[in-house]
């Protein structure tokens with residue numbers, strides 16, 4: 001490589017690292033600036049419409065909402081949520097409920113159908129028992145449910161190793177989107193409760209991963225296009241795990257002894273899904289939610305399908 005080409009090459013990579021970091025810092029997302037900007041404008045519109053709708057411009061926030069806004073994750077529960085989750089847990093243990101193998105790993109099954117239809121009554125009650133209020137407080141707008149998947153994880157084999165979403169990662173979706181887990185079983189380290197980093201620590205991990213990932217291709221003078229999607233993901237996952245381990249980054253992992261924990265987190269906070277120890281089962285609903293300009297009741301939200309498709313990922 002000539003001297004001029006080498007300089008150009010370095011500049012391109014430095015610019016690429018800077019641009020990727022800036023995207024995460026401003027939009028909390030790795031996706032293209034223009035897409036993030038469009039969803040940010042939509043979000044501002046949703047906030048304004050909501051304020052006009054409720055005829056209030058100063059919005060109060062609970063302790064849970066403040067914690068979520070600061071750290072990017074929070075957990076909470078109450079008696080009603082607990083009661084509804086026990087009903088769901090019993091309903092799901094019926095032999096007639098159909099489950100499919102989860103494509104992402106070897107130990108999870110996903111509910112065969114739209115869980116929002118199957119569990120509509122219980123979910124409406126859960127949302128009316130504090131979840132709806134919480135979501136409106138953190139978004140400062142109304143919201144819509146993009147998809148809902150119901151997962152049952154049960155590790156029957158001591159030789160199984162964590163894979164897929166059980167390894168440290170971020171979802172890479174728009175920064176305005178959040179994940180909401182409704183834990184129908186108890187959750188703890190034993191049954192693989194999800195681990196999550198604060199946004200502040202997530203940014204450190206993201207920044208390290210972006211730099212090392214870009215540098216490794218630049219130094220080897222190779223192209224990302226030559227690697228498979230799976231290999232690229234593995235590289236990122238390993239870099240994240242290395243940084244977390246080397247820097248002893250603290251993570252949050254909930255521990256409960258009964259059903260009904262609500263666990264909300266931003267999709268680009270670094271997290272890793274649970275890996276249950278042999279013989280420990282975990283059943284959770286995973287809902288992907290984003291702000292919306294449309295003002296709807298909880299019943300209206302659950303009258304639409306929440307099936308996960310390639311279009312709403």
Ligand SMILES: [Fe+2]
Nearest residue numbers: 165170171271
């Ligand atoms: Fe994830």
